[in-house]
Structure formats: structure tokens, C-alpha cells
Amino acid sequence: xxxxxxxxxxxxxxxxxxxxxxxxxxxxxxxxxxxxxxxxxxxxxxxxxxxxxxxxxxxxxxxxxxxxxxxxxxxxxxxxxxxxxxxxxxxxxxxxxxxxxxxxxxxxxxxxxxxxxxxxxxxxxx
Amino acid sequence: xxxxxxxxxxxxxxxxxxxxxxxxxxxxxxxxxxxxxxxxxxxxxxxxxxxxxxxxxxxxxxxxxxxxxxxxxxxxxxxxxxxxxxxxxxxxxxxxxxxxxxxxxxxxxxxxxxxxxxxxxxxxxxxxxxxxxxxxxxxxxxxxxxxxxxxxxxxxxxxxxxxxxxxxxxxxxxxxxxxxxxxxxxxxxxxxxxxxxxxxxxxxxxxxxxxxxxxxxxxxxxxxxxxxxxxxxxxxxx
Numbered sequence: 001x002x003x004x005x006x007x008x009x010x011x012x013x014x015x016x017x018x019x020x021x022x023x024x025x026x027x028x029x030x031x032x033x034x035x036x037x038x039x040x041x042x043x044x045x046x047x048x049x050x051x052x053x054x055x056x057x058x059x060x061x062x063x064x065x066x067x068x069x070x071x072x073x074x075x076x077x078x079x080x081x082x083x084x085x086x087x088x089x090x091x092x093x094x095x096x097x098x099x100x101x102x103x104x105x106x107x108x109x110x111x112x113x114x115x116x117x118x119x120x121x122x123x124x125x126x
Numbered sequence: 127x128x129x130x131x132x133x134x135x136x137x138x139x140x141x142x143x144x145x146x147x148x149x150x151x152x153x154x155x156x157x158x159x160x161x162x163x164x165x166x167x168x169x170x171x172x173x174x175x176x177x178x179x180x181x182x183x184x185x186x187x188x189x190x191x192x193x194x195x196x197x198x199x200x201x202x203x204x205x206x207x208x209x210x211x212x213x214x215x216x217x218x219x220x221x222x223x224x225x226x227x228x229x230x231x232x233x234x235x236x237x238x239x240x241x242x243x244x245x246x247x248x249x250x251x252x253x254x255x256x257x258x259x260x261x262x263x264x265x266x267x268x269x270x271x272x273x274x275x276x277x278x279x280x281x282x283x284x285x286x287x288x289x290x291x292x293x294x295x296x297x298x299x300x301x302x303x304x305x306x307x308x309x310x311x312x313x314x315x316x317x318x319x320x321x322x323x324x325x326x327x328x329x330x331x332x333x334x335x336x337x338x339x340x341x342x343x344x345x346x347x348x349x350x351x352x353x354x355x356x357x358x359x360x361x362x363x364x
Contacts, residue, residue, distance in 0.1 A: 039163070040160060040163060040164045040167070041163075041164055041167035041168060044164075044168075056174075056175055056176065056177070057161065057164045057165075057168075057175045057176045058175065058176035058177040058181070058182050058185065061157075061160060061161070061164075061176075061186065062182075062185040062186050062187065065186050065187065065188065066187060069187075069189070075156075077159075077326040077327055080327070084159070084162070084163065084166075084327040084328055085159075085163075085326070085327040085328065086163055086327070087156070087159065087160045087163060087326070087327070
């Protein structure tokens with residue numbers, strides 16, 4: 001996957017509470033890798049383009065390192081065009097299975113949250 | 127220019143932090159190369175992109191060698207070498223003068239000070255690497271205790287707590303120093319290059335240069351060399 005130059009698909013504000021991003025960044029990164037192997041800046045750009053703000057390298061790389069240790073991603077250095085190479089991250093089968101599981105869980109969780117928030121409030125009820 | 131300087135300082139700190147965490151050279155090379163790759167892409171300063179080097183090194187949670195490895199491989203032999211060197215120094219002058227080796231309790235305590243300081247190094251190594259004044263202070267204490275041990279040396283047999291033949295101590299300490307130097311030389315020959323920091327983005331290693339190899343060998347034979355110098359000095363001045 002390369003850095004896209006198409007028009008951004010911003011999902012709204014990028015100023016999300018840090019707790020929310022901390023909880024979701026893991027499977028968002030797995031999702032960013034689902035289309036194929038990618039590198040640090042491309043993953044950051046992909047997440048930024050989809051409205052999650054600018055993820056710092058100090059947040060992204062420790063996460064990906066933990067995922068590599070856990071066997072969810074593999075890494076490979078590929079030669080650059082006349083310059084230094086790039087480190088590519090790729091989903092493993094375990095990583096793909098984990099992404100599917102976490103995505104389903106998240107959809108159930110966000111659905112439940114939305115349904116609860118959409119419920120009319122019963123002010124004055126005891 | 128300023129950013130290059132601050133980035134270099136940040137990377138130096140990162141390497142030091144990862145080394146202190148006993149991370150293998152190849153993993154350090156990978157970390158450095160991937161961080162540089164992202165900085166090239168974003169054009170941001172390292173501190174802004176990754177935060178403080180110490181926090182980043184901690185957050186990466188890279189696999190590391192057991193913390194006790196370097197204690198067994200380097201610290202205990204160095205402590206034993208220092209102890210042998212100090213014993214040799216105490217025995218060499220009486221031996222060249224055909225006198226007994228006289229020892230007082232205060233002298234022993236002062237001699238033990240640098241040995242104790244090195245033996246307990248793992249407890250405060252992080253602190254002395256980060257605070258230069260602490261390193262200077264401890265070195266000063268070690269040097270001062272050496273001077274004070276000479277001051278506290280008994281002048282005659284009546285003042286001495288122990289009076290022994292210096293020759294066995296001289297030979298024993300010399301043998302220990304030489305044995306440790308041979309062990310260190312063999313070990314460094316077997317392990318040279320295995321923990322070098324390798325750059326995976328260009329598949330080149332910062333190989334151990336000749337200067338470094340010579341420096342390592344001098345370090346391996348430092349105590350026997352210094353002991354020889356002390357022996358020569360004692361023979362000249364007797």
C-alpha cells in the first residue's frame with residue numbers, strides 16, 4: 001500500500017479523546033494493513049485521511065512492535081528507489097483473524113452504545 | 127542544521143537507552159532505521175515525532191538479554207581483576223625490598239572501597255550514566271580511597287594487623303590478572319561483531335574497526351600492563 005493522493009475522506013473532527021484512540025488504534029492499524037503490506041508513513045497517512053488525526057511514530061511503532069511479537073504482523077525491509085529501504089508491515093493469518101474478531105466486537109459495542117445514546121431520556125423518573 | 131543536531135542527540139540517547147536495556151544490536155539498528163525512515167517522510171524533529179528517547183525505548187518493549195548476563199560476563203571478572211591488581215600493588219613494594227607485607231584494618235577498608243563500588247555497580251549504573259557528576263564523584267571516592275590506603279599503611283611490624291610474605295600474594299594476584307585477561311581476550315575474539323548495530327535499510331553494519339579492536343585488547347590486558355608498570359617502578363625506586 002502506498003500513500004494515497006486522492007481526496008481525503010475525513011470523518012469529521014480529528015480531535016478525538018485520547019482514550020478513544022488508545023482503545024481503537026490497534027485494530028485500526030490492522031485494518032490499515034488489510035489491503036496489503038504498508039510502511040509507517042503510509043499507515044499514518046491512511047488513518048489521518050480517514051479522520052483519526054495524525055498518529056505519532058512514538059505511538060504507532062511500539063504498537064506494531066507488540067503486534068509483531070504477538071505474531072499479528074510480520075516485517076520486511078524492502079530496498080528503496082536509490083535511497084534507504086523501507087520497513088513494510090504485513091498482516092499474518094493470525095492478524096487477519098484478530099482483525100475480523102475485533103471488528104465484529106467493535107461493531108456490536110458501538111451499536112449498543114449508539115442504541116443506548118439514542119434512547120429517549122426519561123427525565124423526572126424515579 | 128539545528129534539527130539535525132537535536133535529532134543526532136536524540137538518536138544517541140535512544141541507542142544508549144536501548145543498550146542499557148540489553149537490546150540486541152540488530153534490533154537497535156532496526157529501530158533506528160525505521161525511525162529515520164519516518165522522519166525522512168514527515169520532515170518532523172525526532173523528539174516531536176517519537177517523544178523523549180527514554181520513553182520511546184521503554185514503550186517499544188523490545189526483547190532483551192537477561193539483565194544478569196553482563197554481570198556474570200563483565201562485572202565479576204572486572205571486580206576480581208581490580209582486587210588482584212590492588213593486592214599486587216600492596217605486595218610489589220615489600221617484595222622488591224625483601225620486606226614483609228604489612229596490613230592494617232584501615233588500609234584494608236580503604237582498599238575494599240573501590241571493589242565494593244564496582245561490585246554494587248548494577249544497583250546504580252543507570253544513575254551514573256545519566257548524571258555525570260555522580261560518575262565523577264564515585265571515581266573521586268575510588269581514587270581518594272587508594273591514596274588513603276597508602277596513608278593508612280603500617281610503617282612497622284608493631285602497627286601491622288597482619289605481616290605476611292608478599293611473594294605468594296604477588297604471584298597469586300599476577301596469575302589471576304593474566305588468567306582473566308586471557309579469558310577476556312578469548313571471549314572478545316569469539317563475540318566480536320555479533321552485537322554490532324546493523325542498518326537493515328542498507329544491509330550494512332557499523333563494523334568493529336581496527337581502532338576499537340586494539341582498544342578492546344588494551345582494556346583486556348589493562349591490569350597486567352599496569353601491574354608490570356608498577357613492578358618496573360618499584361624496581362627502579364627501591
